[in-house]
Amino acid sequence: MLIAQVSAVAIFLTMFFLIVTEKVERHIATLGCGFLTLTVVFGLCMRSGRAVLEALSLYSIFQPNFWYQMGAATTSTGINWETITFIAGMMIMVEGMAESGFFRWLCMEIAKLVHYRPIPIFLTFMVMSAVLSMFIDSITVILFLAAVTVELARLLELDPVPMILSEIFCANLGGSATMCGDPPNIIIGTSLGYSFGDFIANTGLMSAISLGIIVIYFYFCFRKDLRSSDRTGQSRSCPDPKEAITDRRSFLVSCLIFGCAVVLLITHAQTRLTVSCIGTVIALATLIAAGPRAKGILMRLDYKTLLFFMGLFVVVSGLEQTGVLELLAALIGRASGGNAMLIAAIIIWGSAAASAFIDNIPFSATMIPVIKSLAAVQGADLHTMAWALSMGTDIGGNATPIGASANVVGTSIAAKSGHAISWGRYCKVMAPATVIVIFISMLVIFVRYF
Amino acid sequence: MSEPLIVALGREFGSGGHEIARSLAKRFSLPLYEKNMLEAIAQTRELDVEHLARYDEQPKNRLMYRTVKGFSNAPGDALAQMQFQYLREQADAGRSFVVVGRCAEEVLRDRPGLVSIFVLADRDFKLARTMERGAETTGEALAIMTREDRRRRLYHDQFCKGKWGDARNYDLTVNSARLGIEGTANILAQYIHARTSQGEADKP
Numbered sequence: 001m002l003i004a005q006v007s008a009v010a011i012f013l014t015m016f017f018l019i020v021t022e023k024v025e026r027h028i029a030t031l032g033c034g035f036l037t038l039t040v041v042f043g044l045c046m047r048s049g050r051a052v053l054e055a056l057s058l059y060s061i062f063q064p065n066f067w068y069q070m071g072a073a074t075t076s077t078g079i080n081w082e083t084i085t086f087i088a089g090m091m092i093m094v095e096g097m098a099e100s101g102f103f104r105w106l107c108m109e110i111a112k113l114v115h116y117r118p119i120p121i122f123l124t125f126m127v128m129s130a131v132l133s134m135f136i137d138s139i140t141v142i143l144f145l146a147a148v149t150v151e152l153a154r155l156l157e158l159d160p161v162p163m164i165l166s167e168i169f170c171a172n173l174g175g176s177a178t179m180c181g182d183p184p185n186i187i188i189g190t191s192l193g194y195s196f197g198d199f200i201a202n203t204g205l206m207s208a209i210s211l212g213i214i215v216i217y218f219y220f221c222f223r224k225d226l227r228s229s230d231r232t233g234q235s236r237s238c239p240d241p242k243e244a245i246t247d248r249r250s251f252l253v254s255c256l257i258f259g260c261a262v263v264l265l266i267t268h269a270q271t272r273l274t275v276s277c278i279g280t281v282i283a284l285a286t287l288i289a290a291g292p293r294a295k296g297i298l299m300r301l302d303y304k305t306l307l308f309f310m311g312l313f314v315v316v317s318g319l320e321q322t323g324v325l326e327l328l329a330a331l332i333g334r335a336s337g338g339n340a341m342l343i344a345a346i347i348i349w350g351s352a353a354a355s356a357f358i359d360n361i362p363f364s365a366t367m368i369p370v371i372k373s374l375a376a377v378q379g380a381d382l383h384t385m386a387w388a389l390s391m392g393t394d395i396g397g398n399a400t401p402i403g404a405s406a407n408v409v410g411t412s413i414a415a416k417s418g419h420a421i422s423w424g425r426y427c428k429v430m431a432p433a434t435v436i437v438i439f440i441s442m443l444v445i446f447v448r449y450f
Numbered sequence: 451m452s453e454p455l456i457v458a459l460g461r462e463f464g465s466g467g468h469e470i471a472r473s474l475a476k477r478f479s480l481p482l483y484e485k486n487m488l489e490a491i492a493q494t495r496e497l498d499v500e501h502l503a504r505y506d507e508q509p510k511n512r513l514m515y516r517t518v519k520g521f522s523n524a525p526g527d528a529l530a531q532m533q534f535q536y537l538r539e540q541a542d543a544g545r546s547f548v549v550v551g552r553c554a555e556e557v558l559r560d561r562p563g564l565v566s567i568f569v570l571a572d573r574d575f576k577l578a579r580t581m582e583r584g585a586e587t588t589g590e591a592l593a594i595m596t597r598e599d600r601r602r603r604l605y606h607d608q609f610c611k612g613k614w615g616d617a618r619n620y621d622l623t624v625n626s627a628r629l630g631i632e633g634t635a636n637i638l639a640q641y642i643h644a645r646t647s648q649g650e651a652d653k654p
């Protein structure tokens with residue numbers, strides 16, 4: 001087993017190295033390392049066909065529980081097909097919405113409603129970023145929001161950087177509030193059997209409190225940058241929001257589908273529909289409504305991200321099935337002396353620190369078996385650790401320009417428009433904000449769960 | 451050569467590449483694009499040129515910057531793309547020019563009027579020139595040469611299929627130490643004349 005463990009760790013570290021250095025595309029890195037896990041770790045070292053089957057987890061798709069929750073939610077190892085199906089479904093829905101011009105229209109409409117005044121735009125875009133990210137992946141939210149922000153900033157003669165930074169933070173914060181906002185939450189939710197409502201009641205509360213404080217924080221950080229250019233909003237002619245809508249029918253249909261998705265997600269604990277079922281329904285609805293454009297939407301599907309997830313789950317399964325993650329859990333247990341509050345603190349701060357520098361998706365996927373082991377062996381409350389892990393991984397990524405994908409996309413759009421954001425400028429504002437939110441989250445966890 | 455003349459010149463640090471490029475630009479009465487491109491870009495896009503200059507020809511630090519869905523947040527990447535776009539626009543507009551570095555031999559590879567050159571030199575030649583430019587000791591000069599060449603190589607190879615300084619990627623690779631700066635510029639000018647004359651001869 002020692003050879004299997006060493007192999008699993010070596011493959012995992014290799015995967016991280018390849019992802020960080022971008023020597024190959026990340027889905028190639030995870031798929032390649034996943035293949036090595038199956039052949040070397042499970043095949044050669046463990047000689048276990050069962051381990052391979054558990055890692056691939058294909059049987060789960062054919063279980064009724066994959067589509068409709070019957071009885072208690074079950075947790076699983078290996079490829080989390082529920083996560084992948086849900087993400088794919090949401091991707092298709094978002095493609096349909098983007099194609100119709102929904103996101104650009106929404107941004108422009110809000111800007112128009114506040115009469116193109118910089119500070120109201122700044123405040124409303126932050127809130128919009130958080131709210132949209134509760135249901136839509138933060139990369140898409142920032143992709144559109146940052147682009148519109150750059151455009152508006154040019155028209156209003158503003159520096160777009162303060163707005164983009166605050167939108168990035170709020171996107172990651174909003175994503176932490178729900179099960180479908182950020183990939184780590186999707187993974188945590190589907191792996192541990194939590195519902196949309198569970199997240200809202202727990203991480204949603206922490207996010208809501210934090211959002212109020214963070215909006216004030218960013219206002220005080222950037223008010224001078226925005227006030228100095230505060231005009232009546234009539235400097236140059238701003239585009240009509242209606243011009244953003246490419247096709248009125250598909251716009252209305254995509255709004256309807258999005259509304260249905262939100263309702264299905266909010267009520268899925270009551271309806272017992274799983275997120276994979278919801279994702280599939282939403283995807284089919286979008287494709288059927290798209291008609292001849294369905295092929296184009298499917299072609300634009302980010303299959304590389306889906307493949308990335310598949311490979312990642314297999315590699316993490318290698319760590320899990322060889323017992324490496326149990327060892328890590330034991331280490332945390334020893335370091336904390338079995339103190340449940342300390343365990344929660346280690347998880348939230350440790351996750352935050354790690355997520356600031358490494359991709360939070362592999363990190364959260366790796367930590368799930370760790371917290372399960374901690375719950376089983378140390379007697380720590382699994383739910384508490386899950387919320388700590390969720391907030392740590394989702395918010396920690398805000399601290400640096402590379403911590404989360406939304407950060408990369410937002411800063412990239414800023415750089416392309418000539419407003420490159422250095423590490424210094426980014427971290428000076430965002431790192432303290434991250435610490436504030438993690439601190440608030442830790443306080444809420446301590447007060448509420450202990 | 452009936453097409454606009456574009457001379458793309460890559461260079462090792464201390465080889466005199468800039469001086470040779472300036473000499474060629476003067477001989478052929480062409481504008482020279484190097485750092486001054488930033489001013490044109492800054493003016494067009496209403497940006498701060500000093501802010502842009504910080505990231506000119508800077509390779510991406512893979513530990514500090516990432517790429518997600520084709521979006522790279524490395525400031526140097528964004529500026530590089532702006533410069534590539536600028537060069538393409540100049541070429542599309544039918545302008546002739548000389549350009550130093552900026553992966554021009556790859557960016558403008560499909561232009562028939564392109565003449566791509568790489569200037570290198572012997573170590574001692576580059577060392578002497580680097581000492582003339584302010585390095586106080588040999589060690590310092592060598593460190594500067596190594597650091598700058600490494601930066602250029604990383605920057606170039608990040609965007610280009612061909613490797614920096616690989617003779618297969620250029621029409622001509624020349625050692626400026628053999629004939630000196632002026633002598634090298636003379637030879638290169640002769641080559642360019644021959645290319646342009648061939649182009650004229652090929653006209654129907």
